[in-house]
Amino acid sequence: MKKWLVYSILCICLSCSNEPTDADTDMYVPTPSPLQIPELFENLIIPPVIPINNPQTVDGISLGKKLFFDPILSANNSQACASCHNPQNAFTDNAKFSIGIDGIAGNRNSMPLFNMAWNYDELFFWDGHAFSLEHQALEPVTNPIEMHNTWNVVVSRLQESTEYPELFRKAFGNVPITKELATKAIAQFERTLISANSKFDRYLLGEAVLTPEEENGLNVFMDENRGDCFHCHGNPNNPLWTDNIFHNNGLDATFSDLGLGQVSGDPADNGKFKSPSLRNLAFTAPFMHDGRFNTLDEVINHYSEGLVYSPTIDPLMKKVDEGGVHLTPQDKSDLKAFLLSLSDPSFINNPDFQMP
Amino acid sequence: MTFVVFCLVIISCKNDDDEIICCQQPIVTDVTFTFSHNWDDNDVNSSDFNTTQYTNANGEILTISKIRYLLSHFELVNTNGNSFPLTGYNLIDLSNPDSFTFNTTIADGIVYPGLYTLKFNYGFNEEDNIDGAYPDLNSASWNWPTMLGGGYHFLQFDGMFNVNTTAPSPFNYHNGTAKISDGVFEQNFVSFEFFPEIVIEPNSSIEIKMDLSEFFKNPIVWDLNTYNTSLMPNYDAQKMMQQNVGSVFSIGQITQE
DSSP: OHHHHHHHHHHHHHHHOOSOOHHHHTSOOOOBOOOOOOHHHHHHSOOOOOOTTSOOBHHHHHHHHHHHTOGGGSTTSOOOHHHHSBGGGTTBOSSSSOBOTTSOBOSSOOOOOOSGGGOTTOEESTTOOEESHHHHTTHHHHOTTTTOOOHHHHHHHHHHSSSHHHHHHHHHOSSOOOHHHHHHHHHHHHHTOOOOOSHHHHHHTTSOOOOHHHHHHHHHHHOTTTTOOHHHHOBTTBTTOOOOOEEOOSOOSSOSSOBHHHHHOOGGGTTBEEOOOOTTGGGOOSBSTTOOBOSHHHHHHHHHHOOOOOTTOOTTSTTGGGTSOOOOHHHHHHHHHHHHTTOOHHHHTOGGGSOO | OHHHHHHHHHHHHOOTTOOOOSSOOOOBOEEEEEEEEEETTEEOOGGGTTTOOEEOTTSOEEEEEEEEEEEEEEEEEETTSOEEEBOOEEEEETTOGGGGEEEEEBTTSOBOSEEEEEEEEESOOTTTOOTTOOHHHHHTTOBOOGGGTOSBOSEEEEEEEOTTSSSOEEEEEEEOOEEEETTEEEOOOEEEEEEEEEEEOTTEEEEEEEEGGGGGTSSSOOOTTTSOSSOTTOHHHHHHHHHHHTTTEEEEEEEEO
16 A cells, blocks of 8 residues: 555656756756846836846856957957947947948948947837847858958857867856857847936936926926927936837938838838937937937037928828928937936946956 | 645646636626727728828818827726726727737726626826826927926827828827916826727627718818817817817727637
8 A cells, every 4th residue: 555655656756847957957057147128127127038048147148248359250350349349439339320341331331339228119120120139249250341240250260269069168157159159248248238327317216306407408308399309219217218119210311321210121211210219319320320420519500400391201200392391400409318318438438347 | 644645736737827716696806998090981000101092071082191199097987886997008000910910918806797788088188198107108209398297298190181182291190288377287198988898708899880981070160271280289189189178089890709
């Protein structure tokens, strides 16, 4: 009877257990390093997007950071991601178009990099053609006017390196180095690039006071009769300061660059580009997808009196027949003061984000 | 001893999904709503955006580029007048088909199958329209400016009109709290109650239809040449929108299972 009881209990355990098998427990588990979510983001917006197959880990982030700053990714070992995505420029550069390893310029302005885990649709690049940060990071390596390399070459170099095999092992376990693991690591590092400590953030937390100019600038930003910036660029309750959606903001009557239309194939998307965040504008000039505006004043003037009609123009571009809403000089100046209050010097100087 | 082992088996292997099917009265724990959109009975979806032309009641020819709207406070009222709120709210975005289905649970747990009156609010009522309170809506940049009373948009309907001319113009038919004067605001949501009653059973799905042409037609014939952009701070425009929303929604197909 006793033996029967033991067998029964054993059967129960075997049939009902959800515990990992021996094979599962052999899996390497690196040390987790969850994103440190800023208080404002925690309070106001939904959680960031972390792919289930690429959790944040201490060694993954560290490896990603090393790769991000390492010119080993480029064909002639001359350029790293950071060459066009400089921490001091909020991870863009100050060129209209960045120059690749062969001295050839691209045709789009380098995008700044921060708060990308909160890009909920996960569409990256000005035209949204890459889904997920992991896929985005694959492209610059092979782009002929950027790093002009092949991933086979990169993977060989990483395998032959004295440092990288151990760093990949620590990050991902005993598996071969692949381009997918390299971009997973880069994406982990990029997700740590969080900017949430501007003067305006501190104002929202009750830790700073806006000047009268900044206060009026906020009102211009939120006033549908004046700036009406908030429909595309967030608001005090959406501290991302972008909708991460694609708009034709009235730059041109015809398009030499179709933007989203090139990706979707839909003419209704022609001339649409992703709204960039308005954080860190103090560090990210020139502006627009083609870097056509050197200053913030030029940007404000564009929306105020420089709008140009085209068939896909966003209807939020009001009074396009008059070139825009014609802000007063005072409102323009105050709007600029407010916009600059969204810049975050502690982000560009964060020691965790500097070249190792 | 055999009895003891038998109990262990039952307890150990009980699955949360197991149901005891036995002689109980059927109950309803949730209801699914689907949302469809038309212009005078012609289906509208995002593939029509920027291309399909519509003529409104005032004779302007327009195209649509964006429509989002918020419905909240879904409620079932039985024939005895007892009310059963449903949980949550739904932001419908015509460019996101996932938002066309909204499954919601009975807030108090269950109702019994039967005849019910359906109610919901277009937008948020004053109690729910709390500035910044909903992270999902904040993340969707659905906020309504504090200077206009704060809270959230109820509707964003953007497009171009006079598209048959050489000078098409934008319209932004955005609706939310109405501003009377600085610091003085007036609620602007609309409560809908649909008759006759509908049959609610387990797995009921109810289609909510939106006729976009009604925004421009009933009871106020909307003149886009007068009211096109910057309508959010315009009290008269906000209250006219509230009136015209009243005929926009209707109940479509109701399916069980």
